[in-house]
Amino acid sequence: MALKTVKDFDLKGKRVLVRVDFNVPLKDGVITDDTRIRAALPTLNYILEQDAALVIMSHLGRPKGEKKPEFSLAPVSKRLEELLGKKVIMASDCIGPEVEKLASELKPGEVLLLENVRYYKEETKNDPDFAKKLASLGDVYVNDAFGTAHRAHASTEGVAHHLPAAAGFLIEKEVSFFSKVLEAPEKPFVAVIGGAKVSTKIAVLESLLSRCTCMVIGGGMAYTFLKVQGHTIGNSLLEEDFLDTASSFLKKAEELGVEVILPVDHVVASEFSENAAPEYVDSADIPEGKIGLDVGKKTVEKVCARISEAKTVVWNGPMGVFEFPAFAEGTKKVAEAIANCPGTTVVGGGDSVAAANAFGVADKMSHVSTGGGASLEFLEGKALPGIEVLKN
Numbered sequence: 001m002a003l004k005t006v007k008d009f010d011l012k013g014k015r016v017l018v019r020v021d022f023n024v025p026l027k028d029g030v031i032t033d034d035t036r037i038r039a040a041l042p043t044l045n046y047i048l049e050q051d052a053a054l055v056i057m058s059h060l061g062r063p064k065g066e067k068k069p070e071f072s073l074a075p076v077s078k079r080l081e082e083l084l085g086k087k088v089i090m091a092s093d094c095i096g097p098e099v100e101k102l103a104s105e106l107k108p109g110e111v112l113l114l115e116n117v118r119y120y121k122e123e124t125k126n127d128p129d130f131a132k133k134l135a136s137l138g139d140v141y142v143n144d145a146f147g148t149a150h151r152a153h154a155s156t157e158g159v160a161h162h163l164p165a166a167a168g169f170l171i172e173k174e175v176s177f178f179s180k181v182l183e184a185p186e187k188p189f190v191a192v193i194g195g196a197k198v199s200t201k202i203a204v205l206e207s208l209l210s211r212c213t214c215m216v217i218g219g220g221m222a223y224t225f226l227k228v229q230g231h232t233i234g235n236s237l238l239e240e241d242f243l244d245t246a247s248s249f250l251k252k253a254e255e256l257g258v259e260v261i262l263p264v265d266h267v268v269a270s271e272f273s274e275n276a277a278p279e280y281v282d283s284a285d286i287p288e289g290k291i292g293l294d295v296g297k298k299t300v301e302k303v304c305a306r307i308s309e310a311k312t313v314v315w316n317g318p319m320g321v322f323e324f325p326a327f328a329e330g331t332k333k334v335a336e337a338i339a340n341c342p343g344t345t346v347v348g349g350g351d352s353v354a355a356a357n358a359f360g361v362a363d364k365m366s367h368v369s370t371g372g373g374a375s376l377e378f379l380e381g382k383a384l385p386g387i388e389v390l391k392n
Helices: 035-049 074-084 097-104 128-135 154-161 169-183 198-209 222-228 240-256 297-309 329-340 351-358 372-379
Strands: 015-019 053-057 088-090 111-113 140-143 165-167 189-193 214-217 259-261 266-269 279-281 291-295 312-316 344-347
Touching: 015 035, 015 154, 035 053, 035 074, 035 169, 074 088, 074 111, 128 154, 140 154, 165 169, 169 344, 169 372, 189 198, 189 297, 198 214, 198 240, 198 312, 198 372, 214 297, 222 240, 222 291, 240 259, 259 297, 291 297, 291 329, 297 329, 312 329, 312 372, 329 344, 329 351, 344 351
Parallel strands: 015 053, 015 140, 053 111, 088 111, 140 165, 189 214, 189 312, 214 259, 312 344
Antiparallel strands: 266 279, 266 291
């Protein structure tokens, strides 16, 4: 996929309008994890090195078109100042005369952070007039917000129709890793897909099925597949509406000669609770009254053996309820195996990233995506509006 990148433009003396994803977690007005701010630094520093001025825009949370102080980017501006090592001018709005004045007076090397673009409902509606007002604040547009690239919003898609537009380094990196996995993955290719529901992951399973050599299905959604195979699943999570879907998926895998690994043993409990006592079940069948909450050690061994031989691994979704320490072992062991795999290892956003961070293996992966929904849609083979608009 040929993308125009920030390096394709002469930025000297220009005002560069950059869309980043600074949607960081806050507790009592304090940032608890600044990963997303750090992820944007290579692009921001590069632009400043080109003797350009920076106008930065982002959303934070879901203020739903209202100016709510708890969703202000003010705490972000402080942290960004520390990370960039220079003053960040914080605008009190993202459009309007005051912001236009601040932007027009910016000198090369200066940084202006706009207030939350989602303070306006026009942002999520991709309103053309709103996009035009944002575009008027810069000479060139750079999108580096992979986490929102699957949304056609004014700041992620609309603005690109009014200015010369390019991708930042983060989007470039995300696209190159995901494209490689989808277009020309090295084999053996193992897809490890977990998570609670078949309904949210079936599109990814189907997209990767024709590309991978082995498909591992874990997490809550595995029980719907086990049920189809005639196993008992006790009180484990079941999506009745997806039994036929699961059945035809397994049939298609067989036709394509793709190995599907489902749990052959389990860690179960009598209730879905962090304090529930874990019990080991040495069988694919779960007894009556029990809930499957993690994969067992035999399943883990089987999965890790395939991962160790793989040249490509994509991981999206945990193997069990890893947030509960007693049921985290399956996800932890699989995460470690992926980290030790010598092939290309790509972790697609959301819970998998949280797990990779929790188990301290994120820095051993080839690529850890910054976008949950965006990485999921990319793996589903969907076109992402925020990226499509940047193509040559």
